Amino acid sequence: MTEGKDEKKYTTISIPTPLAEKIKKRIEGTGFTSLSSYVTYVLREVISGMDEEPEEAFSKEDEEKVKERLRALGYLD
Amino acid sequence: MPRPHGGKLIDRHIKKELSDIEEFPVLEVSTNLAEDIENIADGVFSPLTGFLCKNDLENVLNEKRLVDDTPWTIPILLDFDRKEFKNINEGDTILLENKETGLLSTLNIEEIYTINKKALAKSVYGTTDMSHPGVANVYNTKSHIVGGDISLVKSKPRIFDEYNLSPKETRFLFREKGWKEIVAFQTRNPPHIGHEYVQKTALTFVDGIFINPIIGKKKKGDFKDEVILASYNTLMKYYYLKERAVMSILRTSMKYAGPREAIHHAIMRKNFGCTHFIVGRDHAGVGNYYGPYDAHDIFSQFPDLGIIPVFFRSFSRCTKCGGVVNDKICPHDPKYHINFSGKKIREILRNGQIPPEDMMRKEVAETILKFDNPFVE
Numbered sequence: 001m002t003e004g005k006d007e008k009k010y011t012t013i014s015i016p017t018p019l020a021e022k023i024k025k026r027i028e029g030t031g032f033t034s035l036s037s038y039v040t041y042v043l044r045e046v047i048s049g050m051d052e053e054p055e056e057a058f059s060k061e062d063e064e065k066v067k068e069r070l071r072a073l074g075y076l077d
Numbered sequence: 078m079p080r081p082h083g084g085k086l087i088d089r090h091i092k093k094e095l096s097d098i099e100e101f102p103v104l105e106v107s108t109n110l111a112e113d114i115e116n117i118a119d120g121v122f123s124p125l126t127g128f129l130c131k132n133d134l135e136n137v138l139n140e141k142r143l144v145d146d147t148p149w150t151i152p153i154l155l156d157f158d159r160k161e162f163k164n165i166n167e168g169d170t171i172l173l174e175n176k177e178t179g180l181l182s183t184l185n186i187e188e189i190y191t192i193n194k195k196a197l198a199k200s201v202y203g204t205t206d207m208s209h210p211g212v213a214n215v216y217n218t219k220s221h222i223v224g225g226d227i228s229l230v231k232s233k234p235r236i237f238d239e240y241n242l243s244p245k246e247t248r249f250l251f252r253e254k255g256w257k258e259i260v261a262f263q264t265r266n267p268p269h270i271g272h273e274y275v276q277k278t279a280l281t282f283v284d285g286i287f288i289n290p291i292i293g294k295k296k297k298g299d300f301k302d303e304v305i306l307a308s309y310n311t312l313m314k315y316y317y318l319k320e321r322a323v324m325s326i327l328r329t330s331m332k333y334a335g336p337r338e339a340i341h342h343a344i345m346r347k348n349f350g351c352t353h354f355i356v357g358r359d360h361a362g363v364g365n366y367y368g369p370y371d372a373h374d375i376f377s378q379f380p381d382l383g384i385i386p387v388f389f390r391s392f393s394r395c396t397k398c399g400g401v402v403n404d405k406i407c408p409h410d411p412k413y414h415i416n417f418s419g420k421k422i423r424e425i426l427r428n429g430q431i432p433p434e435d436m437m438r439k440e441v442a443e444t445i446l447k448f449d450n451p452f453v454e
Contacts, residue, residue, distance in 0.1 A: 048381030066249045073239050
């Protein structure tokens with residue numbers, strides 16, 4: 001992968017310097033190799049499940065079709 | 078129940094007749110690829126809507142994520158031989174056909190590209206050793222890769238369809254059963270007592286278990302698919318509460334990519350609606366290419382996976398404890414431990430004998446022995 005492509009894949013954010021220093025200390029000796037990798041990890045954890053669309057409801061027709069097949073196969077009584 | 082991976086359950090089935098279908102060039106695909114296409118269409122591979130283009134592939138190899146940052150560890154690629162198929166170009170629509178499965182699908186070609194096979198093998202399998210079956214498959218990849226969205230036109234009924242539920246169906250089923258937390262168990266073998274112990278230990282903490290055998294191409298000496306299904310039916314009939322266990326199959330090929338494949342297996346089960354996924358020792362491993370718990374450790378890289386791994390270490394029967402144990406719960410010397418050796422159980426069954434009841438349920442063994450030859454030849 002070229003350097004140019006890498007540049008496009010990342011962006012810079014600002015956090016308070018004292019916080020950055022605290023994080024740097026905290027990640028010493030852990031598997032995190034940089035402040036960025038730690039912040040990325042935490043943000044992924046925080047936003048997972050928060051930014052997704054609600055699951056689409058079944059249409060009546062779909063629901064009947066699924067129910068019928070599940071009954072025919074013995075999965076539903 | 079978790080949302081599908083990427084937030085939306087993909088459905089790539091064409092619901093209306095295509096009038097101009099005969100005009101498209103036809104590319105014959107392998108049964109493995111046909112199964113990938115069905116899995117994309119049914120949403121098993123959500124959020125994929127087709128085969129990976131190069132930017133997604135590179136991101137999967139380097140970051141274990143799609144370009145939109147969604148966790149994804151196994152490249153889903155469609156290869157073809159440029160010499161045999163000269164006249165297709167980016168922007169074209171072609172038909173993908175497989176005679177064995179009767180599959181017919183459209184593919185809108187977004188990109189045609191080549192891959193560095195060595196780099197791909199190293200990244201996905203951690204090795205470039207040709208003795209690794211996954212690596213061998215990579216080196217057998219045809220000259221070009223084509224990326225783009227698919228739409229499934231049709232496929233014909235196949236053996237074991239009565240056990241084949243789509244994510245849409247399992248999600249509906251789990252909801253109807255009132256299950257909120259569901260643990261998935263993947264298998265490629267009939268159940269022995271150790272498997273039952275793992276399943277029931279996990280089931281104790283959730284509402285239901287989803288037993289999900291991988292069905293398809295097997296190697297010589299493996300149990301036949303019909304034997305695996307029959308043996309699980311027997312186990313579930315005699316030893317599980319009907320309202321707590323569901324079995325359906327998954328048609329996909331094993332890649333033997335160890336830790337990366339463990340993540341892929343978890344993602345597929347999340348799409349089926351499961352909240353937890355059992356990961357054993359050397360999950361999806363082969364030979365000595367991976368450490369016994371590499372497939373556990375990799376999960377720490379994915380705080381946003383959306384399915385909880387349930388890790389099991391090796392387990393055995395302890396003659397002192399008088400039950401199935403693992404190294405976290407049993408203090409006794411290994412001399413008291415009897416391992417559940419699949420190889421040994423196979424040997425006993427191959428001789429037409431019933432394994433000891435502390436290795437395999439008698440009813441399960443009898444079910445297996447009803448088959449003239451339970452093994453793939």
